[in-house]
Amino acid sequence: MKKLPEHSPKEGTWENILRQGDFDLQCRSLLGNLPDYAPRADAWAELEKKLSKREKPVFFVYWKTAAAISLVLAAMAWLLLDSQKMPKSQSTGPVLSHGAPEQLSVPAEKPLERAEPIESSSTPALLSAEAEIPKVNPRPADQAEEKTDPRPEHTPVELPERDLPSPSLAMAEPTIESLPLETRDTRHEVRISWGMQPEKPKPRATFGIGRPETTQETQVSRLDKPPGTIRIKFKN
Amino acid sequence: MEKQQIDYSLIELVIAQDRKAQFQLFEMTKRMVYSLAFRILNDEDTAHDVLQDTYVKVFQEIRNLKHPEALISWMKTIAARKAVERAKRQFEFEELSAVDERVEDHFEAWFDAELLDQAIRSLPPSSRTVFMLVAVEGYPHQEAARMLGISENTSKSQLNYARKLLKTRIKTLLQA
Numbered sequence: 001m002k003k004l005p006e007h008s009p010k011e012g013t014w015e016n017i018l019r020q021g022d023f024d025l026q027c028r029s030l031l032g033n034l035p036d037y038a039p040r041a042d043a044w045a046e047l048e049k050k051l052s053k054r055e056k057p058v059f060f061v062y063w064k065t066a067a068a069i070s071l072v073l074a075a076m077a078w079l080l081l082d083s084q085k086m087p088k089s090q091s092t093g094p095v096l097s098h099g100a101p102e103q104l105s106v107p108a109e110k111p112l113e114r115a116e117p118i119e120s121s122s123t124p125a126l127l128s129a130e131a132e133i134p135k136v137n138p139r140p141a142d143q144a145e146e147k148t149d150p151r152p153e154h155t156p157v158e159l160p161e162r163d164l165p166s167p168s169l170a171m172a173e174p175t176i177e178s179l180p181l182e183t184r185d186t187r188h189e190v191r192i193s194w195g196m197q198p199e200k201p202k203p204r205a206t207f208g209i210g211r212p213e214t215t216q217e218t219q220v221s222r223l224d225k226p227p228g229t230i231r232i233k234f235k236n
Numbered sequence: 237m238e239k240q241q242i243d244y245s246l247i248e249l250v251i252a253q254d255r256k257a258q259f260q261l262f263e264m265t266k267r268m269v270y271s272l273a274f275r276i277l278n279d280e281d282t283a284h285d286v287l288q289d290t291y292v293k294v295f296q297e298i299r300n301l302k303h304p305e306a307l308i309s310w311m312k313t314i315a316a317r318k319a320v321e322r323a324k325r326q327f328e329f330e331e332l333s334a335v336d337e338r339v340e341d342h343f344e345a346w347f348d349a350e351l352l353d354q355a356i357r358s359l360p361p362s363s364r365t366v367f368m369l370v371a372v373e374g375y376p377h378q379e380a381a382r383m384l385g386i387s388e389n390t391s392k393s394q395l396n397y398a399r400k401l402l403k404t405r406i407k408t409l410l411q412a
Binding site for chain 1: 255258259262263266267268270271274275280283284287288291292295296343346347348349350352353356371372399402403406
C-alpha cells in the first residue's frame with residue numbers, strides 16, 4: 001500500500017461535496033427514501049368487514065326492489081279485480097245512455113205501483129174495497145221474498161185517482177209588490193250608511209293648514225267608527 | 237418495488253373480487269398507502285380510515301382501470317385524494333401574503349431521511365399537505381391546487397413556506 005502512488009482528486013471536488021449539502025439536493029435524494037409506516041395489524045380485518053358489508057346491500061337492494069315490485073303488482077291486480085266487480089253490482093240499476101228517450105227503460109215505475117198501496121192502506125175507505133180486488137199470483141221471486149218477510153201481507157189496492165195540482169215550471173212572479181205596505185207619517189228620518197259618508201268634508205291639502213273643525217271631525221269619526229259598522233243618523 | 241411484484245394475473249384476480257388476491261395486494265401496498273395518508277394527516281386513526289376507504293374504492297373501481305401498469309400511481313392518487321378530503325375538514329388554507337423569501341441558500345448541514353420525515357410531520361397542516369403533494373408525490377401546482385380547492389399561487393406560497401420551515405426545523409433538530 002505504501003508503495004502505490006497517490007492520486008489527487010479533480011478540482012472542484014470540495015465544491016461538489018458542499019453543493020450536495022444543499023438543502024434541495026438533499027431533499028430530492030431523501031424524499032424517495034422516507035421511512036414507511038405500517039398500519040395496525042387488524043387493518044385487514046376491519047377492511048374485510050367493510051367489504052363484506054358493502055357486498056351484502058347489493059343483495060338486499062335487489063331483494064327489497066323485488067318485494068316492492070311484487071307489492072305494486074299485487075295492489076294493481078287487486079284494483080283490477082275490484083274494478084271488474086264494480087260493473088256487476090251496478091248492472092242491477094238503470095243504465096244511462098245517450099240514445100233516444102223512447103229507448104230508455106224506466107224500471108223505477110214498478111216499485112211505485114207497489115209503494116202506493118202501502119201508503120194508502122191506512123185509509124179506511126180503501127180497506128172496505130179490499131174484497132173486490134182479485135188476488136194476483138205472486139212471482140217466484142216474490143214468493144221467496146214472502147218467505148223471508150215476517151211482516152203481514154199487503155195486497156195491492158187500486159186507489160181512486162186524485163186530481164193533484166200539477167206544479168208549473170214557470171217562474172213565480174214576485175209577490176213583494178202585492179204585499180200591502182204600511183206608510184206612516186213620522187217625524188224621524190232614518191238613514192243607513194254602510195261605511196259611506198257622502199257628506200264628510202274632505203281635508204284640504206294645503207300642507208297641514210286646514211279648518212280645525214273639519215280635521216277634528218275627521219279624526220273623531222275615524223276613531224269612533226271602526227270599519228264595517230252601521231251608522232244611523234236621526235234627523236228631526 | 238411493488239410495481240415489479242404486482243403482475244397482471246393478480247390484478248385479474250382482484251378484479252374478479254377474489255378475497256385472497258385482494259389480501260395479497262393489500263399486504264403489498266398497505267405501507268405505501270398508509271404512509272402517504274399518515275404524512276398528510278399526521279393522525280393514526282384518520283390515516284386508518286383513509287386506508288380503508290382507499291382499498292374499498294380500489295377493489296370496487298379496479299375493473300375500470302384501463303392501464304393495469306399504472307395501478308400503484310392510481311392507488312396513490314386515490315389515497316391522496318381521500319386524505320386531502322379528510323384534511324380539508326381539519327384546516328383551512330390561508331393566503332400567505334408575505335412569505336419571507338430570504339431563504340438561506342447556504343445550508344451546511346447533513347441530515348437523513350428520518351430527520352426529514354420528522355421535520356415534515358412537524359409542519360403546519362396546510363403547508364405539509366402542499367409539500368407532500370408537490371414535493372414528495374410530484375403533483376404539479378395546478379393539480380394540487382385543484383385537489384385542495386385553493387389557487388395556484390397559494391399552493392406555491394405554501395410550498396415555499398414549507399421549505400423555509402423545514403430548513404429551520406431540521407437545523408433545530410440537528411442542534412438538539
